Each structure stands twice: as C-alpha cells, then as structure tokens.
Amino acid sequence: MIRKIIASAACCLVACLSVKAQTPEKKYVIGELPSYKVAKATEPITVDGKMDEAAWKNAEVRSLDYFYRADKPVDKQATKFRMMWDETNLYLFYECQDTSLTARETAFDARPYLDDCAEFFVVPVPDSLNMHFGFEINITKAAYDYMMFWQYYQKRNYFVKGYNPAYKVEVTTNGTINNDKDKDKGWTMEIAIPIDALSNFGRPRVGAKWAFQAVRQDRNLVDDRFRSTSTLYPIYDIRLDVHQPNRFGIMEFLDKK
Ligand SMILES: [Ca+2]
Numbered sequence: 001m002i003r004k005i006i007a008s009a010a011c012c013l014v015a016c017l018s019v020k021a022q023t024p025e026k027k028y029v030i031g032e033l034p035s036y037k038v039a040k041a042t043e044p045i046t047v048d049g050k051m052d053e054a055a056w057k058n059a060e061v062r063s064l065d066y067f068y069r070a071d072k073p074v075d076k077q078a079t080k081f082r083m084m085w086d087e088t089n090l091y092l093f094y095e096c097q098d099t100s101l102t103a104r105e106t107a108f109d110a111r112p113y114l115d116d117c118a119e120f121f122v123v124p125v126p127d128s129l130n131m132h133f134g135f136e137i138n139i140t141k142a143a144y145d146y147m148m149f150w151q152y153y154q155k156r157n158y159f160v161k162g163y164n165p166a167y168k169v170e171v172t173t174n175g176t177i178n179n180d181k182d183k184d185k186g187w188t189m190e191i192a193i194p195i196d197a198l199s200n201f202g203r204p205r206v207g208a209k210w211a212f213q214a215v216r217q218d219r220n221l222v223d224d225r226f227r228s229t230s231t232l233y234p235i236y237d238i239r240l241d242v243h244q245p246n247r248f249g250i251m252e253f254l255d256k257k
C-alpha cells in the first residue's frame, strides 16, 4: 500500500513537472525589450569596415544572441552590432567571428542571404509595421535592398526590389573566402545609409523612435546552402521568417551617448 502511495506521488510529481515544462515561454513583442540607444556620431565617419573613429566607442554594443537552425557549436558564432547616426546617415557596424568565410552570390538584388550576410530591417515609425526597408549584404558586397510589405496579399509578403538607394558599404575579412579546408577568423561590415533613403518625415529628432531588426546569416560550407541565423531581437519561430514586424525592437535617437 505504502509502495502504491509513493508510486502515485511520484507520478503526480512527474505530471506536475511536465505541465510546468509545457508552459509556453513569454513571447516579447515590439517595445517590450530594451530599446537600442543610437548615439550621435561626434565626428565624420569613413566607411571602410574599421572602427578607427573614436566616435564608435560611444556606440552601444549589442550581441545577436538569438540563434535559429543552430545545432552545432559552429552554428552559434558571435556577432556584435553597433549603430550611430548624424544629420546625414545611419551608420551600422557588424563584427562577426567566423571560422568559415563563405559567399557565393555575386548578382545584385539576388540571394546574398544564403551566404555570410548582414541584414538590417528598419521602419521610421514604430507603430506602423505594414512595411519596412531591408538591406542584406554578403561579405563580397553582393547586396539585396528592397521595400517589404508584410503579408501584403493572402498572407504572402511582397518585396519591392526596385528600391535601390545609394548607400556605402565596406567589408573587412580575416581569412580566405570559400575555402572549406582552412580556418578563418571573421569579418566586419560597416554601412552608411542616408537618412533620406529611410524617411521622408524629415530627419530624426533627438528622442525619436524607429523600429528595426538586425540579423546575421552564417554559412560555413561552400557547396551547402545551409546557414544558421541569429537576431538581435528574438523572433522565436524561424519558419515565419525573420521579417515578422511585431518582433522588431525599438531604436531611440540620442543626442550624444
Ligand atoms: Ca533593390
């Protein structure tokens, strides 16, 4: 009898634990996680893939900590993301550890997202998320830029590739691109996007808030399109793709730091 009671108590405990394990994790939506504070650049920024300017020291550093399709340790390579602004441009900096520099796409407005690739999605108002601007650039500077309309028709997203603003990009690589046999160190990408390409509501005022997402694709084999993905703000389900606007974060323009 006592054995039965102990057994049923153990069953109950297991049942309780499994119920707890099934409790869904809280899914944060836009504005719930800490906003990214965009420091104002205090000097001209040269887009060369290097953080030589002292101004970059004032930029908030965030890591892309949310990984998808990441089964092996190599699928979880570290990325640091920084952003600044001035009257003319929004400046982005991606700093990526990478043991296998890989990029096959060479065409414009094609599929750099299958490669080692930095991605940035942005919209100049935080509460109107039907569309956003997108920039996806691989480590050989093959770029795909577009306006994206979320679930535009029958829940299908609509990409307007004809959006081709002028912006500056430079990449540095530490290693050899497209050689599976050696071990690389990493890459950086610096981007300057004119404010005019992002907003016709005028230049951002101090305190203005926009919505954005920063993404990295990490491909590690020349002949295999598999790549892992990491994001600054969590998107939870990669099958719904990285463009889910309600998973974006907020960026806030600061005067200085
Ligand atoms: Ca385009």
Ligand SMILES: [Ca+2]
Residues within 6 Å of the ligand: 098, 099, 100, 101, 102, 116, 218, 219, 220
């Ligand atoms: Ca890689």
